[in-house]
Amino acid sequence: MLLKSVFSGFGGQGVLMMGYALAVAGMEEDKHVTYLPAYGAEVRGGTANCTVVVSDEEIASPIASSPEFVVAMNYPSMAKYQNMVKSGGIMFLNSDLITETLPRDDVKVVLVPANTLAHEMGNDRVLNMIMLGAMVRVTGIVSEESLSQAIETVLEGKKRSLVEINQKALAKGAEYIAAHN
Amino acid sequence: MKGKIEIDQELCKGCGLCIQVCPKKQIEFSDALNKKGYYPASFKERDRKTTEKLECTGCALCAIQCPDVAIEVYREEKEQSTTAKKAAPTDE
Amino acid sequence: MSETKEKKKDKKLMRGSHVLGEAAIRAGCRAYFGYPITPQNELPEYMAEQFAQMPDAVFLQAESELASINMVMGASIAGARVMTSSSSPGISLKQEGISYIAGMELPAVIVNMMRGGPGLGNIAPAQGDYFQATKGGGHGDYRLIVLAPAYGQEIADMTRQAFDLADKYRNPVMILGDGMLGQMMEPVVFPDPIDPAQLPAKPWTLTGCKGRPSRIIRSLWLDVNREEELNWRLVRKYEAITAEVVDQEMYLAEDAELIIVAYGTAARIAKGGVQRARAMGIKVGLFRPKTLWPYPSEPLARLADQVDEIIVFEMSTGQMVEDVRLAVEGRCRVSFYGRPGGVVATPEEISRVISSTHHRAHPKKVAGGRASGGSRLTVVG
Amino acid sequence: MKKVFARPESLKLTPFHYCPGCGHSIIHRLVSEVIDELGIRERTVGVPPAGCAVLAYNYFDVDMAEAPHGRAAAVATGIKRVRPDLVAFSYQGDGDIAAIGTAETIHAANRGERITAIFVNNAVYGMTGGQMAPTTISGQVTTTTPLGRAPLRDGYPLDLSEMLGIAAGSVYIERTSVSSPKWINKTKKAIRKAFMVQLEDRGFSLVEILSPCPTNWKMTPVQSIRWVEETMMTIFPPKVIKDVA
Incomplete structure (x- = not known):
């Protein structure tokens, strides 16, 4: 098994954290992982994206020119990656910000209203973990237990107080999938 | 005689600065070339013409100015020991 | 069971530039001199953060790449395991000092996170500095040992190796990477740290001439025969390195x-x-x-x-x-x-x-x- | 009779390669005497420049490390930072410290590096054959200013020591001369003080020394020391530029 995922959105949506958490979870399961953030001026401003590869074997290229999974948190991200997703792959769209339909029928689409769900939880910032929880529930790249545990590593140190709300957000995303798909 | 100097004839490059600064005019260029080809400075204890004995005070101005550290200075001991550091009377 | 858990704990997901920094510290590096340039700033930032907790370690952000490579030279002269890092245009500026370090036969580790060029170019991953790294780079007849890691784990292992090789052969070692290797995170298991005090003594360093004749570290040999002799001696050293170090x-x-x-x-x-x-x-x-x-x-x-x-x-x-x-x-x-x-x-x-x-x-x-x-x-x- | 003036221990018995009447070797002796008197010979590391004094390591009987042209302050910084117990001094000419190495010098001073710079100002590039230096005075003829330095074309002589005095990290900066026994004794005191500033861990210290270059000035040694006093000193007046108590 070698699965490549791209996470994309605009700065502040926590896109890099999504990828990082997935990579940590993969590592905790003793899988081979690479986490490759896009690097450049755009990291500090507009769009942000990262690529995560999780594999049972050594990973050759950390680059995904045709990823199995793409998570798009806004429309420009969907537009950027919609033609790259592997045929038979899945695109996860933040349906609060994306109303457009995907012009492909060989790719499965999973809609998650991440902003709305985060708002319901009383913390607008956890939309990323809601989306990640949904994505992992659908794909099973890692176990939800590992993912939840990974949050403790990701938020080590100063951000410890945020562990619980982020773990709850993961669960909320997973529950949303269970209820709607 | 209160003092004397010794000029290393091979270290000296004959720049003449010691001759310039000696208050007693007791240093002159040698007539003989050294191995490097310079006419080194030499210490004269007597005036050439009058053969009168000259009085080096061991003031060390020549050695202080010498760019080649070619001069050693000796002085008669009077009171306590003097060090090279205190050798120069013009020192402020 | 507990053993595997312990092992898991040792495995860290870290970006390449941090892996390099951590591996350098574990190799006994206690001196870093550098000047900011993208895409390698995460490395000096890591060194600064770690060294801030280590009273015996020296981090200094210099006024230029020129200054930083010469500070590296000084620190190496005084016996430290020392590192600097930069990216392509900055490495060009360091070439003068690198040539001297090679000529004076000093150990030093130099990291080049290459970017697109020539000129200012861009910060994306590229490999345009291969000639500069492997053919000498600066003036004169010398070689750097050049290591090219491709994996996070290899960054850790090669960084340790770089310091060991530099000391063993008294030769500068370059680690050649790019922004992608520097930014990418992969799981890494680090080698155990070395206590710099336990490293073998370097009998050639300048530490004051207490109890021994004074020493000179130099690269100037006005006597052409001595300079030729030095050049051939370097070649013999390079031949020994070639025989022992080649890896693929x-x-x-x-x-x-x-x-x-x-x-x-x-x-x-x-x-x-x-x-x-x-x-x-x-x-x-x-x-x-x-x-x-x-x-x-x-x-x-x-x-x-x-x-x-x-x-x-x-x-x-x-x-x-x-x-x-x-x-x-x-x-x-x-x-x-x-x-x-x-x-x-x-x-x-x-x-x-x-x-x-x-x-x-x-x-x-x-x-x-x-x-x-x-x-x-x-x-x- | 007692020997009252002899070669200091920190100066090897190697004949100097400098030209007759050159100020470098006087300054070598003064630095060596200070090292002896402070008892720091066995923990001193010197960093000579490129230029006439590039071979200074053949004369000082202390550990000596070469530096690329202009970079002595950076090399000395590296040494001192990893071995603060050592005494590090740079020995630099005007071209080395005030042209190609200006950045390294100003930043070492501004960081307050615990190093001591001996700055030999002879208003000319000596070893390369008498070209214009940053400290060449206006009107002075050199091989690259055959009609004399014209400030509007060639720039003005640079007051590096004054610039360094502005830097917050510099503690002690003095300009002296070796043009007479009086000035030589003053210079030695200044060098001693500059080393003391380092030993007391206070910051950056520098002594700028006006020094004759009879060969490139095309003068006799005696003329050259007069030129220092009568001409150079009007442009570069000897004084304590900075002395933080």
Whole structure:
């Protein structure tokens, strides 16, 4: 098994954290992982994206020119990656910000209203973990237990107080999938 | 005689600065070339013409100015020991 | 069970530049001098943060790359395990000092996270500094030991190796990477830390002449015979390094009819391309030099006897390809595929290059695609 | 009779390669005497420049490390930072410290590096054969200013010591001369003080020393020391430029 995922959105949506958490979870399961953030001026401003590869074997290229999974948190991200997703792959769209339909029928689409769900939880910032929880529930790249545990590593140190709300957000995303798909 | 100097004839490059600064005019260029080809400075204890004995005070101005550290200075001991550091009377 | 858990704890997901910094500290590096330049700033930032907790360690942000490499020189003269890092334009500025460090036979570790160029270029991953790194780079007749990691774990291992080699041979060692290796996170297990106090004494350092004659560390030899002697002595040292240090990875090479040669980031992309081409039934393997100087010419020459053609893939317009040709000495065809300027090729692209090359060599066996446009594919007989 | 003036211990018995009347070797002796008197010979590391004093390591009997042209302050910084117990001094000419090495010098001073710079100002590039230096005075003829330095074309002589005095990290900066026994004794005191500033861990110290270059000035040694006093000192007046108590 070698699965490549791209996470994309605009700065502040926590896109890099999504990828990082997935990579940590993969590592905790003793899988081979690479986490490759896009690097450049755009990291500090507009769009942000990262690529995560999780594999049972050594990973050759950390680059995904045709990823199995793409998570798009806004429309420009969907537009950027919609033609790259592997045929038979899945695109996860933040349906609060994306109303457009995907012009492909060989790719499965999973809609998650991440902003709305985060708002319901009383913390607008956890939309990323809601989306990640949904994505992992659908794909099973890692176990939800590992993912939840990974949050403790990701938020080590100063951000410890945020562990619980982020773990709850993961669960909320997973529950949303269970209820709607 | 209160003092004397010794000029290393091979270290000296004959720049003449010691001759310039000696208050007693007791240093002159040698007539003989050294191995490097310079006419080194030499210490004269007597005036050439009058053969009168000259009085080096061991003031060390020549050695202080010498760019080649070619001069050693000796002085008669009077009171306590003097060090090279205190050798120069013009020192402020 | 508890053992595996302990092991898991040792494994860390870290970005390459932090891996390099941590590995340097564990290698006993206690002095870092640098000047900011993207894409390697995470390394000096890591050193600054860690050294802030270590009273015996020195981090100094210098006023320029020129100053920082000369501070490295001073620290090495005084006996420290010392490192500096920069990216392409900054490394150019350091070349003066690097030449002196090589001439004075001082150990030092220099990291170059290459970017697209020439000139200011861009901060994307590229490999345009191969010549500069492996052919001397600065003035005079010298070589750096050049290590080219491609994996996070290798960054950790090679950084340790870099400090050991630098001390062993009293020679500067360059770690050649790029922004992708620096930014990418992979799980890493670090070697145990070395206590710098336990490192073997260096009997040549300048530490004050207490109880011994005073020493001079210099590179100036106005006597031409002594300078020639020094140059030949360096050559003998370089020959010893060549015999002992050369290293490479061979992947699916045993039965290969075609070999792709690539290093660093390019090698990982090439490996992905090899895997795809293998799935198409093409007997292709990867040869990845881990040391760029000394270059693994002999093992490559042996492979050349076995294969029909060698493809060299670089993120440049063709630099290492010259060393490949020198190593191969006409035993087989050598072709080149390059993506310079910070363009990162994809494994798909490389598999297309492999299959079209294979098609040319074996027109009846497999029908292949074509190399993508825009890049240069040259063939040398 | 007692020997009252002899070669200091920190100065090897190697004949100097400098020209007759050159100020460098006087300054070598003064630095060596100070090192002896402070008892720091066995923990001193010197960093000479490129230029006439590039071979200074053949004369000082202390550990000596070469530096590329202009970079002595950076090399000395590296040494001192990793071995603060050592005494690090740079020995630099005007071209080395005030042209190619200006950045390294100003920033070492501004960081308050605990190093001591001996800055030999002879208003000319000596070893390369008498070209214009950053401290060449206006009107002075050199091989690259055959009609004399013209400030509007060639720039003005640079007051590096004054610039360094502005830097917050510099503690002690003095300009002296070796043009007479009186000035030589003053210079030695200044060098001693500059080393003391380092030993007291206070910051950057520098002594600028006006020094004759009879060969490139095309003068006799006696004329050259007069030129220092009558001409150079009007442009570069000897004084304590900075002395932080």
